[in-house]
Amino acid sequence: MDNNNFSTPGSSLEEKRRALLERKLRQRRAERSERRNFVRVSRDGFHPVSYQQEDIWFLHQMTGDHAVYNIAFQFRLHGALDIFRIQRAIMELVSRHEPLRTRFIERDGIPYQVIDAVPDPSLFCLIDHPVSDPAEREAWAECFVGQEANRGFDLATGPLFRCSIVRFSSDEAVLAIVAHHIVTDGWSFTTILDELEQLYGDPQQLRAHDLSPLPIQAVDHAVWQKSSLSDEIKAQQLAYWARRLAGVPGFDFPTDRPRPATMTWSGALSERKFAPELGSRLEELARSERMPLLAVLLAGFLSVISSHSGQEDLAVGSVFNGRTRPELEPMVGLFATTLVLRSSTEGDPSFLDLAVRCQEAVLGALDNQDLPLGKIVEAIKPFRDPGKNPLFQISFSLDTAQTSGLDLKLHDLEVEAVQIPTKQSRLDMTVTVSHDEGAGMSVQIEYNTMLFDAVRIEELTEQLEFVLSQGVARPDRPVSELLPTRIPTRKIPALAVPMEAHGPEGSGKIEVSPAVSGIEALSPATTAEQALALLWGSVLGVPARKFDREDAFFVVGGTSLSLMVLISAIRSQMGVDISVRDMYAAPTLREMALIVERAQDAGAGKVDRRVPSPLVPIKPTGSKSPFFCVHAVGGSVFPYVSMAEFFHPEQPIYGLESLSLTGLPAAANVPEIAAEYVRHIRLIQRSGPYLFGGWSSGGSIAFEMARLVAAEGEAVGPVILLDSWVPPGLDALPSMPERLESFLCDFALLQNRDPETIVRRATRAGSAAGDVIEALLQTIEEAGLAPTGMRGDLRHRIEVFLNNQRAFLTHRTSPAGLSVALFATDQSRRGEIASEWRSVALDGVGEYPIPGDHYTILSGENVSAVVDQIQLCLDTQGWS
Numbered sequence: 001m002d003n004n005n006f007s008t009p010g011s012s013l014e015e016k017r018r019a020l021l022e023r024k025l026r027q028r029r030a031e032r033s034e035r036r037n038f039v040r041v042s043r044d045g046f047h048p049v050s051y052q053q054e055d056i057w058f059l060h061q062m063t064g065d066h067a068v069y070n071i072a073f074q075f076r077l078h079g080a081l082d083i084f085r086i087q088r089a090i091m092e093l094v095s096r097h098e099p100l101r102t103r104f105i106e107r108d109g110i111p112y113q114v115i116d117a118v119p120d121p122s123l124f125c126l127i128d129h130p131v132s133d134p135a136e137r138e139a140w141a142e143c144f145v146g147q148e149a150n151r152g153f154d155l156a157t158g159p160l161f162r163c164s165i166v167r168f169s170s171d172e173a174v175l176a177i178v179a180h181h182i183v184t185d186g187w188s189f190t191t192i193l194d195e196l197e198q199l200y201g202d203p204q205q206l207r208a209h210d211l212s213p214l215p216i217q218a219v220d221h222a223v224w225q226k227s228s229l230s231d232e233i234k235a236q237q238l239a240y241w242a243r244r245l246a247g248v249p250g251f252d253f254p255t256d257r258p259r260p261a262t263m264t265w266s267g268a269l270s271e272r273k274f275a276p277e278l279g280s281r282l283e284e285l286a287r288s289e290r291m292p293l294l295a296v297l298l299a300g301f302l303s304v305i306s307s308h309s310g311q312e313d314l315a316v317g318s319v320f321n322g323r324t325r326p327e328l329e330p331m332v333g334l335f336a337t338t339l340v341l342r343s344s345t346e347g348d349p350s351f352l353d354l355a356v357r358c359q360e361a362v363l364g365a366l367d368n369q370d371l372p373l374g375k376i377v378e379a380i381k382p383f384r385d386p387g388k389n390p391l392f393q394i395s396f397s398l399d400t401a402q403t404s405g406l407d408l409k410l411h412d413l414e415v416e417a418v419q420i421p422t423k424q425s426r427l428d429m430t431v432t433v434s435h436d437e438g439a440g441m442s443v444q445i446e447y448n449t450m451l452f453d454a455v456r457i458e459e460l461t462e463q464l465e466f467v468l469s470q471g472v473a474r475p476d477r478p479v480s481e482l483l484p485t486r487i488p489t490r491k492i493p494a495l496a497v498p499m500e501a502h503g504p505e506g507s508g509k510i511e512v513s514p515a516v517s518g519i520e521a522l523s524p525a526t527t528a529e530q531a532l533a534l535l536w537g538s539v540l541g542v543p544a545r546k547f548d549r550e551d552a553f554f555v556v557g558g559t560s561l562s563l564m565v566l567i568s569a570i571r572s573q574m575g576v577d578i579s580v581r582d583m584y585a586a587p588t589l590r591e592m593a594l595i596v597e598r599a600q601d602a603g604a605g606k607v608d609r610r611v612p613s614p615l616v617p618i619k620p621t622g623s624k625s626p627f628f629c630v631h632a633v634g635g636s637v638f639p640y641v642s643m644a645e646f647f648h649p650e651q652p653i654y655g656l657e658s659l660s661l662t663g664l665p666a667a668a669n670v671p672e673i674a675a676e677y678v679r680h681i682r683l684i685q686r687s688g689p690y691l692f693g694g695w696s697s698g699g700s701i702a703f704e705m706a707r708l709v710a711a712e713g714e715a716v717g718p719v720i721l722l723d724s725w726v727p728p729g730l731d732a733l734p735s736m737p738e739r740l741e742s743f744l745c746d747f748a749l750l751q752n753r754d755p756e757t758i759v760r761r762a763t764r765a766g767s768a769a770g771d772v773i774e775a776l777l778q779t780i781e782e783a784g785l786a787p788t789g790m791r792g793d794l795r796h797r798i799e800v801f802l803n804n805q806r807a808f809l810t811h812r813t814s815p816a817g818l819s820v821a822l823f824a825t826d827q828s829r830r831g832e833i834a835s836e837w838r839s840v841a842l843d844g845v846g847e848y849p850i851p852g853d854h855y856t857i858l859s860g861e862n863v864s865a866v867v868d869q870i871q872l873c874l875d876t877q878g879w880s
Helices: 013-034 051-063 083-096 134-149 186-200 218-225 231-244 278-288 293-309 351-367 373-380 454-473 527-540 560-574 580-585 589-602 670-681 698-711 736-749 755-769 772-782 791-810 827-838 862-876
Strands: 070-078 102-107 110-115 124-128 161-169 172-180 267-273 313-320 337-344 394-399 414-418 429-436 440-448 499-501 510-512 615-619 627-630 653-656 691-695 719-722 820-824 845-849
Touching (some): 051 110, 051 373, 070 134, 070 186, 083 124, 083 161, 110 218, 231 351, 231 373, 267 454, 278 293, 278 440, 278 454, 293 337, 293 351, 293 394, 293 454, 313 351, 337 351, 337 373, 351 454, 454 791, 527 560, 527 589, 560 580, 560 589, 580 589, 627 670, 627 698, 653 670, 670 698, 670 791, 691 698, 719 862, 736 755, 736 772, 736 791, 755 772, 772 791, 820 827
Parallel strands (some): 124 161, 313 394, 394 429, 627 653, 719 820
Antiparallel strands (some): 070 172, 070 414, 102 110, 161 172, 313 337, 499 510, 615 653
């Protein structure tokens, strides 16, 4: 990056600040001379949208009616609620603020806003649901508010602001307020709640016309915004951003899971309250150095993410309120704007020096904030990845309006603000720091759960607090000396492989050094092969093993768990992400090395750019109709990998992995799962004959898939059931401890371990700790069932298990004109299972004996015998 974009290393802090101040004053004088006053425009017809609304409208077209751009609050109301008063107050509020009754239409691909003359009556909803039991009332409120918060909006039909009240009794209710981001922002909600409080207050005295008048509103700002700057000022600001963001590198903060090929929005929220005195000390440092508090906080955050990524040139987004003139402060509408803050930790600056660099980024961005992010992206044309936002994937903001802790007061009611659990994330991470003199400083991180585990984000907030406390104590200390002993041990690789950074612009791309030793030249030949051989040895616990280039990871001892450890090691050691799908499709050392090399040559951290898919190509080649094997309750296709080599050479085999393991939303029940799998299968096999099968609960999904394609007139072979039974169709699920015990038993038995002692230990630990899942994870580690450092992945796998288990246990299988082939071990048990299947498989049930038990039929020597029986079945039914 051009050093002209940063403070000159040799100049003093005072000189830098003086230069910044002079530049800021010149810029503002120039802009003041070009600007004019707001003018109220006609409300007839449709009107242009603001730049900010333009960006949100475009993003909404990508997400559809997804709730990712919803802003929602909930309040529990205790006392005698006057429904007429609250409804009237809400309607008067909407009448007063035009954005709350505005819709957005499209003409020739361009969005326009239409202001409705009166509020839409449907924006207010009252539901009477008498409930006396507090626990039931709480559960119902949580469910209802969650649905409201996650219900999308139609921008064209509206309304885009809605209020719902559930009344449980004469003195207990819950209020949910939801709006689309295109008509509101955080600042707006402080105004909305303040005025709602006033309008509900004394029922005899206050009306909307008693509030201060609004001579102009958001639509006037939109018209002004697009005509207020001269072409010269626009060109100056565009030149600033083109210069500031020239050559901005992509930034991939290390993730816990590979990034999906297309963007997902599933998310969660993590919050941490800093030590009571930290906020005031940071504010004092900012005041003494005459710099924005945001610059000091940003210096700490960049120190943390630089240490995690090894990258020095960093760009993050930052949200500002956008109310640059006093006339805008009382308005409701979308004025908030996102700016790009680019700075660098190059040269290992002191904490204070880095804060000065961040100050330059903040002030420069504020001076050039009239151009929206969308226009900047259009102008500089960064590389676009469908799985990422352009320019930045992480934002870092200071909440000056205290929107994270908004309160509502309603006259004589007791009102309790309750946080709504976050289920969406617009970016990889959205970091917001709030500071209130009474409440202190805290940080919230909204994060993408497809990429990060909760424990990872919690560690990040802990590290941020530590770095800020060290920085404020010793601001002259180099940032590299603020973090090292605090990095959690689970992030430190177990094996150190020599590496060196390269690339003409210090892009952070990593290549293994040719100096790797310890592997004979007769075996792995290339640098990547040699490095991978070392990683294989480390992961499998046999570092002295001399792997052959054609060795397959799963053949030499790899398991589904060690596969995840290997993926993590490749990410940390070699700088690339390889998806699970890639591992199954290219399992040999040579093939895996080719994938790594291609990723490194491309300078990208992800090879697979395809749409996320549950299909895993275990053996994709061959002239026969593919055999599609559906995962069991654990969600992984790993059990089927060992089968491939024993099938006919012309028999293609694909696995179907759980949707949520591949970056796709989880389906709720067996029919939905089956429909989604059939949809993906038809992308590679458009018509029959189809061949489906599955082990354990996977067989019931395969049966449902066969029903779907048969109902459409497609030919389908016998459903291959590998020790699969008919789902029980329960009305009520077992207790959560019982369901988790089932997970632990499966986990132990699949590793040929006796589960009884392990389950007892987990039960005792759960009773003592209170957190059953955390206790279970700890027990798994202590029992040696999984290596340390895998808790995040295991927690995700437990979620997958529970979702699949619920779908299976509650499914009722309807009869269908299908045949099934049942492969089971014990004869009496096989007969019992076959009897159940005969009640639903109307075209008959074939029985085939196989060796082993439920957990070993697809391992060791049993695999070849099982495949032989499957092949016999297919041959006798004309599939040879």
